[in-house]
Structures are given as C-alpha cells and as structure tokens.
Amino acid sequence: AQSVTQLDSHVSVSEGTPVLLRCNYSSSYSPSLFWYVQHPNKGLQLLLKYTSAATLVKGINGFEAEFKKSETSFHLTKPSAHMSDAAEYFCVVSDEDSNYQLIWGAGTKLIIKP
C-alpha cells in the first residue's frame, strides 16, 4: 500500500531565503505524486504533480519538486521565499490500487519570517 511521510510538521525560513519541504513516499508502483497548498481559510490548490514524465517538475508560484526514485523522495523547493508563501503544504500520492484516491501526508506548515 502507498503511504506518504512529510518529515517536518513546521518549517520556518526568512523571506528571500530558500525553502525545502521534505516528503518521502512508499509505493509498489511508479507513483503519481502531488504537492497541494492550503492557505488559511482557503481551499486546497494544486502546486504541481509528477506523473512519470520529467523527474524535475515545475509548479506555480516558483515552486518545483524533484522525483528521486532511489531515495523514494519528492521534496518541494523554492529558491526565494515570499511572505505570501506562508501556508500548509501537503505531499500526496495517488493510490493506483484504490481508484486513484489521494493518500495525504500530515502536512508541513511553512512560516515566513520578515
């Protein structure tokens, strides 16, 4: 069965510095992986997705993630954090065994210091 582990519940960075949100997955197959963002009191928004094409995936708002099969990782990065990036970020794997329902990590809260 697939699973997702987000290694940090909270990440705090200063504005203008790089962001790294870590995610490891477990899957028997070549997985489909996603990062979603949830801003306070707003709905979930897809940041980017990996579906077995290019291993480096670019998303919205300057975010990107790299699929590393050897490390079973799909870490999310951004070169320079903005205050507007403060939100909760979820790493997600699509479960091929169960109608592609999404299996969610517990989330990482990104805090941006001025």
Next chain:
Amino acid sequence: GAGVSQSPSNKVTEKGKDVELRCDPISGHTALYWYRQSLGQGLEFLIYFQGNSAPDKSGLPSDRFSAERTGGSVSTLTIQRTQQEDSAVYLCASSYRAGPTDTQYFGPGTRLTVL
C-alpha cells in the same frame, strides 16, 4: 469555468442530530471524492464515485456515514446521529476521470462542528 462548490460552508449541530453536506462538482467531471480533514491532520479518504458505477465506500468510518450522487452530478454526504469526533472539515473533489494523470479539484469545504 465554475469550480467545485460545497454547501453549507459552516454547520454547527448538536450531538445526535443528522446532517447533510452537499457538493457540486465541476461540470463534466465523472469522478467525485469525499475527504475529511481533522484539525492538524492530512486528509482522510471517505468515499468515491465514478460515473454510474457502484461507489467505493471503503473509507467511511462507520455506518452512520452515507453518500449518494444523483444523476452523476451533485453529491450529498449524510452523517446520522452525529458525534463530537465527527467535527472536521469535509472536502469534496472532482476530476475528469479517475486516473494517474487526472488532477482532483477541491471545493472550499464544509466545516462541521458537533457540540
């Protein structure tokens, strides 16, 4: 075009009462999912509909939970005899199909509070 909509946005109810939560998916999307997000947690899958096929109910936490999807469009999630542990945000998502490349689009959610 219009996104996924859910109603009500907030629902406060007393323990033991029944509640109904509604989801309007994106027009033309055949797959519809319900998830639950408890405070500080990731999302938990509840139920899945695909076209006219029988729903996948494997995520429903108890027989107090049920859902239907009428005409392949609007869906209603019903919770009977609500308990305090049912308090959460209930999210609906739809996708064009159910496949590895299909993006699920989420509604704003219904925040349920059981007193």
